[in-house]
Amino acid sequence: MNNRVGVDESIEVNSNTTGSRTLCEHFRTKKFIWIISSIILIAVIIAVPVIIITCSNKEMEKASTVTEILTTIEITTQIEITTQITTSTTTTTKSKQILPPVIINNNTKWKQNAVTVAGGFGQGSGLNQFNWPQGIYVDDDDQSIYIVDILNHRIVRWELDAKNGEIVAGGNERGNDIDQLDSPVDVVLDKEKKYLIICDANNRRVMRWSRQNIDDQEILIPDIICYSLAIDNNGDLYIADSQRNLVRRFQQGDMVGIVVAGRHTPGNQLYQLDRPRSIFVDEYYSVYIADYFNNRVMKWLKYATEGSVIAPGHASNKNPNPFGSLISLTVDHMGNIYVSNWDNHQIMRWSPGAIEGTPVVGEKQSGSGPIQLMNPQDLSFDRQGNLYVVDKDNHRIQKFIIDLD
Numbered sequence: 001m002n003n004r005v006g007v008d009e010s011i012e013v014n015s016n017t018t019g020s021r022t023l024c025e026h027f028r029t030k031k032f033i034w035i036i037s038s039i040i041l042i043a044v045i046i047a048v049p050v051i052i053i054t055c056s057n058k059e060m061e062k063a064s065t066v067t068e069i070l071t072t073i074e075i076t077t078q079i080e081i082t083t084q085i086t087t088s089t090t091t092t093t094k095s096k097q098i099l100p101p102v103i104i105n106n107n108t109k110w111k112q113n114a115v116t117v118a119g120g121f122g123q124g125s126g127l128n129q130f131n132w133p134q135g136i137y138v139d140d141d142d143q144s145i146y147i148v149d150i151l152n153h154r155i156v157r158w159e160l161d162a163k164n165g166e167i168v169a170g171g172n173e174r175g176n177d178i179d180q181l182d183s184p185v186d187v188v189l190d191k192e193k194k195y196l197i198i199c200d201a202n203n204r205r206v207m208r209w210s211r212q213n214i215d216d217q218e219i220l221i222p223d224i225i226c227y228s229l230a231i232d233n234n235g236d237l238y239i240a241d242s243q244r245n246l247v248r249r250f251q252q253g254d255m256v257g258i259v260v261a262g263r264h265t266p267g268n269q270l271y272q273l274d275r276p277r278s279i280f281v282d283e284y285y286s287v288y289i290a291d292y293f294n295n296r297v298m299k300w301l302k303y304a305t306e307g308s309v310i311a312p313g314h315a316s317n318k319n320p321n322p323f324g325s326l327i328s329l330t331v332d333h334m335g336n337i338y339v340s341n342w343d344n345h346q347i348m349r350w351s352p353g354a355i356e357g358t359p360v361v362g363e364k365q366s367g368s369g370p371i372q373l374m375n376p377q378d379l380s381f382d383r384q385g386n387l388y389v390v391d392k393d394n395h396r397i398q399k400f401i402i403d404l405d
Helices: 007-098
Strands: 115-119 131-140 144-149 155-156 167-168 185-189 195-200 205-210 218-221 226-231 237-241 246-250 260-261 276-281 287-291 296-302 307-313 328-329 337-341 346-350 358-362 376-381 389-390 398-399
Touching: 115 144, 115 155, 131 185, 131 195, 131 376, 131 398, 144 185, 144 195, 155 185, 167 195, 167 205, 185 226, 195 226, 205 226, 237 276, 246 276, 260 287, 260 296, 260 346, 276 328, 296 328, 307 337, 328 376, 337 376, 346 376, 358 389
Parallel strands: 226 276
Antiparallel strands: 115 398, 131 144, 144 155, 155 167, 185 195, 195 205, 205 218, 226 237, 237 246, 246 260, 276 287, 287 296, 296 307, 328 337, 337 346, 346 358, 376 389, 389 398
């Protein structure tokens, strides 16, 4: 067998071999492209959901962030609105506390049977007794009353419905030491209600006594015969100086004061006073004065150089019902004046422009019954319009309930 290949055969064989190689390379290239395409397609198939999920998460995060921001804004707005409402409510509440819930007018009446709210157990030095009570201060914040117990030389506080009082100043026998009083006659609380202000009459001084610490006391104003005290809306202190026939106003830290009524010489002219005994200051800083020896009630407007007589106490054809001995006074929201009559044992009301007073509680006949008084002294209203009277010679404090029927 001949194995030799010829030239033509060699060329043909080479040609076939080259074609086969070219075809193989072509298929290899296509296969490679197909593999690459498949990989890319698979990558795309995998990547697209991931991208979608990621975008969705981002959108959800954005939405969540926006929701949180909106929620925060809404909550903040609600808080601000709530704060405004709370502030408004608080302001309204404070305003309501300033104005009494019951407005007393010319037609207001009180039940004639009084309730004894302090004392009433005879004359004595026990904590349920008084020895000639004189001044009174009603604290509406805690419904307690402060009473000046003259001959026991002390100030006593009685809580609502209490059976006994609590000594809050003095009570260390009669004397002139810093912790003693000598025949005090009046008491008020300062504007912040941290201190008692006391007329220590026989010691010729005004004392300041801490409510929190009975051992904390000081001489506020020396060398003054004080008979009555009042505090205005600014916290200024007014003192009736009976010896000098003046009423002075003292600002905090002032020991000299400014004369707001009267002159040094006693007299019955409109610019004069004669032993002022009781004073009241209204919201307009007008001063009402019980002018004792002139037996009249005077009103001095702020900055006035003389007063006006608004309740003459002397008997006349126009005034058949005189004061008697004018001891103390208070004024209601309508400008009606209420005075205590030592001789008549009654509380009288004088309306603006009236020519005579009208009895509101008590009888002309003195006594110890629930409708009677014996030498009434100081008097005051609470926010409900109830009337408190110091029934001196019965050694008790009487409360006349306002009659709303």
